[in-house]
Amino acid sequence: MTRLPPTDANRRGELLRVAARLFRAKGYDGTTTRDIADAVGMRSGSPFYHFKSKQDLLASVMEEGLLASLPAAEAIAGGRLAPREKFEAMARAHLEMVLGEGHDFIPVLLYEWRCLSPELKERVRAQKERYDAQWQIVMAELDAAGLLPTDQRAARLMVVGALNYSVQWYQSAADGPVSQLARKVSALFLPPEP
Amino acid sequence: MTRLPPTDANRRGELLRVAARLFRAKGYDGTTTRDIADAVGMRSGSPFYHFKSKQDLLASVMEEGLLASLPAAEAIAGGRLAPREKFEAMARAHLEMVLGEGHDFIPVLLYEWRCLSPELKERVRAQKERYDAQWQIVMAELDAAGLLPTDQRAARLMVVGALNYSVQWYQSAADGPVSQLARKVSALFLPPEP
DNA sequence: CCTACCGATCGGTAGG
DNA sequence: CCTACCGATCGGTAGG
Numbered sequence: 218m219t220r221l222p223p224t225d226a227n228r229r230g231e232l233l234r235v236a237a238r239l240f241r242a243k244g245y246d247g248t249t250t251r252d253i254a255d256a257v258g259m260r261s262g263s264p265f266y267h268f269k270s271k272q273d274l275l276a277s278v279m280e281e282g283l284l285a286s287l288p289a290a291e292a293i294a295g296g297r298l299a300p301r302e303k304f305e306a307m308a309r310a311h312l313e314m315v316l317g318e319g320h321d322f323i324p325v326l327l328y329e330w331r332c333l334s335p336e337l338k339e340r341v342r343a344q345k346e347r348y349d350a351q352w353q354i355v356m357a358e359l360d361a362a363g364l365l366p367t368d369q370r371a372a373r374l375m376v377v378g379a380l381n382y383s384v385q386w387y388q389s390a391a392d393g394p395v396s397q398l399a400r401k402v403s404a405l406f407l408p409p410e411p
Numbered sequence: 412m413t414r415l416p417p418t419d420a421n422r423r424g425e426l427l428r429v430a431a432r433l434f435r436a437k438g439y440d441g442t443t444t445r446d447i448a449d450a451v452g453m454r455s456g457s458p459f460y461h462f463k464s465k466q467d468l469l470a471s472v473m474e475e476g477l478l479a480s481l482p483a484a485e486a487i488a489g490g491r492l493a494p495r496e497k498f499e500a501m502a503r504a505h506l507e508m509v510l511g512e513g514h515d516f517i518p519v520l521l522y523e524w525r526c527l528s529p530e531l532k533e534r535v536r537a538q539k540e541r542y543d544a545q546w547q548i549v550m551a552e553l554d555a556a557g558l559l560p561t562d563q564r565a566a567r568l569m570v571v572g573a574l575n576y577s578v579q580w581y582q583s584a585a586d587g588p589v590s591q592l593a594r595k596v597s598a599l600f601l602p603p604e605p
Numbered sequence: 606c607c608t609a610c611c612g613a614t615c616g617g618t619a620g621g
Numbered sequence: 622c623c624t625a626c627c628g629a630t631c632g633g634t635a636g637g
Contacts, residue, residue: 608635
């Protein structure tokens with residue numbers, strides 16, 4: 218581990234990481250800009266040198282999370298796996314983004330959405346929809362293979378909901394690794410293999 | 412509709428209903444006790460005549476929601492329906508508590524849990540566990556009938572997660588009535604009928 | 606339940 | 622990025 222010299226760019230990155238962690242743990246309204254400044258060793262006014270406002274920091278956390286999640290999702294959805302395996306791979310990647318060590322960005326997106334102003338919602342929405350579109354691809358292929366017992370929209374929202382809710386209860390000790398959880402999700406949602 | 416004379420008891424009830432609505436819409440930390448007082452036509456200090464603190468009001472909202480949900484859940488779980496029908500009835504009741512007109516209490520429980528102090532969490536937990544226990548009964552009967560392709564705990568948490576997440580996307584116009592959604596949930600989670 | 610109020614805190618800014 | 626600060630707001634209370 219070499220320590221980088223502090224630059225504007227990596228100070229900004231530190232603020233994003235720390236803000237994500239605190240927003241997740243205490244909520245957007247429950248976290249003060251002073252909490253964030255303290256956690257990175259800045260004075261209370263200094264975060265506003267890097268971000269226009271507290272809301273801007275929140276939106277940036279969400280964008281960062283989506284930007285980090287998209288490549289894996291696109292690779293899986295656009296790849297050549299069979300529908301069943303594609304579904305499980307997508308579930309595993311999704312769980313990783315939501316439960317993985319230091320992955321606080323997507324939970325913030327999920328739970329603090331209403332704290333964004335309408336304009337900032339618009340700013341984040343485009344990338345959010347690009348992510349949802351990957352799930353739609355996977356669900357459409359399942360449907361085409363006769364593996365979906367209900368309509369694609371309802372199925373997708375239920376699956377994603379079940380995965381997202383895992384942040385509320387998952388403990389790696391009790392529930393096993395993420396890959397094992399993904400297998401259970403697949404067993405639960407898809408009809409048994411013939 | 413007859414208008415009741417204002418008593419301490421029904422003023423308290425008004426505060427609970429209004430607080431539930433505002434906590435759900437704007438979050439606990441995003442709602443001020445002044446917002447709540449305004450919405451029921453009181454002065455800013457008056458809610459504290461009915462509740463010791465803002466946190467006490469939050470915990471009371473949650474308890475109220477659980478107290479209202481428990482009878483239906485216990486009737487279904489303890490009833491004589493076949494496992495498949497019992498599951499669907501439970502899902503419908505759960506969706507009703509989460510999506511129904513004026514039912515803001517349970518969503519507050521789901522999304523503002525972390526805002527409670529440890530002592531207040533303890534106060535609410537007992538009733539919360541009583542509700543979860545009804546789901547456990549239903550899942551155990553499904554399992555005994557060979558209708559669960561994975562372990563009961565994981566299945567229960569996924570199902571409840573999928574149902575709870577519906578508050579984020581459900582629109583009665585686009586998604587149909589709750590009873591129809593419950594049927595889809597049942598089709599998605601349970602193996603096809605022979 | 607209202608009046609009148611307090612102490613603390615908060616997001617944000619000017620100037621360097 | 623720090624210093625020094627402001628205007629606004631917030632949960633809560635004493636006294637009636």
